[in-house]
Amino acid sequence: MNFIENLKWRGMLHDMMPGTEEQLNKEMTTAYVGIDPTADSLHIGHLVGVMMLKHLQEAGHRPIVLIGGATGMIGDPSGKSLERNLLDEEAIKHNMACIKKQLEKFLDFDSDAPNAAIMVNNYDWMKDFSFLSFIRDIGKHITVNYMMSKDSVKKRIAGEDREGMSFTEFSYQLVQGTDFLHLYQAYDCKLQMGGSDQWGNITTGSELIKRKLGKEAFALTCPLITKADGGKFGKTESGNVWLDPEKTSPYKFYQFWLNCSDTDAEKYIKIFTLLDPERITDLITQHNEAPHLRLLQKELAKELTIRVHSQEDYDAAVEASTLLFGNSTTDNLKHVPFEMLLSVFEGVPQASVSAEILKQGIGIVDFLSETTGFFPSKGEVRRSLKENAISINKQKVDENYTITSNDVIDDKLILAQKGKKNYYLVLIG
């Protein structure tokens, strides 16, 4: 299966320019995907582009990751555009270094192979470009008519709301096109890939290369990733799902994939894992026979957690998940190492209570409201208790329960819980 067939099978091919497949079959081809360095970590939305590059490299071609140090300052009008913050050089360098580390888990940058991945920053060549030389060397080759015909532009000036767009945003496609031109000249890069919303910007690049150099350069896009329920992919209530374990703990990362709906999981496992088609087809069949086992989700979560984080992080996440969601008891809880509990419950509300108070014992209502501040009012605690929603160390309790030293696990903590998913951690100190 070649690169294009592979993408097709995985549902990652939205559109490509005629001749793209021929070019890829002809020779080792260099292709790039652009990433905005807006943060010092990638999030899973970036992963689609990264996986395209991964498959590309697997197929023997050479991937380039272009960090949009310059373009990130402008703001792409495709889709909605908020004013971008201008990032200074230092911040971009820092972000680049962090992002590269994450990319290394997917792409091979260091080997001596001819198709080792390359990372570049368009700020390096854009920063010295003077406005005059830009409009003379680049602007001369593209007509405004051509630029106006792009969807991203048309929508803004002729669409329902007619927001209008600044000249800066209008120029965006030219700047991105300049990147393509530069990479073509510097690295013989003949293909640009991206999400389907990038089609217009990418083709401006090939157009520029054709007019200026008389050479052919190609475009390939993948569909935008969606969720079956129409929500935005990669977002949770708490925001983006990051690859950086500091921003999104491995446990939460694992949980994100595990919680995918069935239809999404089937789609995502093709896009985000390298499992071969036979294996995936097999998994899908099994999953349909016994959907409650959620094989797809588990496999998906496993593949990604191990790749992005590590085997140990994966093991810990699985263990934590069974602890939290399985029918675990107080005894199970006591066997888990303290450090691990802390990492599992990273991000849940915490409070510390002195051992003195517990020696005397304290009523559950006061404990959960006044003492720890987990609940804003006592009325709410009482209500939850009536609903049988409160557990201490995995054991349901009622209104008359008194917290004492006996409830402390490992001399260090008490685990309180409202319902199934809301945890509160009390540290003793």
Add this chain to the structure above:
RNA sequence: GGGAAGAUACCAGAGCGGUCAAAUGGGGCAGACUGUAAAUCUGUUGGCUAAGCCUACGGUGGUUCGAAUCCACCUCUUCCCA
């Protein structure tokens, strides 16, 4: 500029001067069921020292034994006509 209607809890939206912490729907939270899903059913959704009390129906005053409800003024919103 002239006229009309309105402002109630997270949102929408009821509310004879006492029995209104305020109907109903949505949303939220929890329980059951389940696959850590969806759907469904049930409970709950101002605070407290809890059969009691306190604070709340745009703001400020007033009438009254008693006001979300009546009156005056103010602020804001919406609609209609110029």
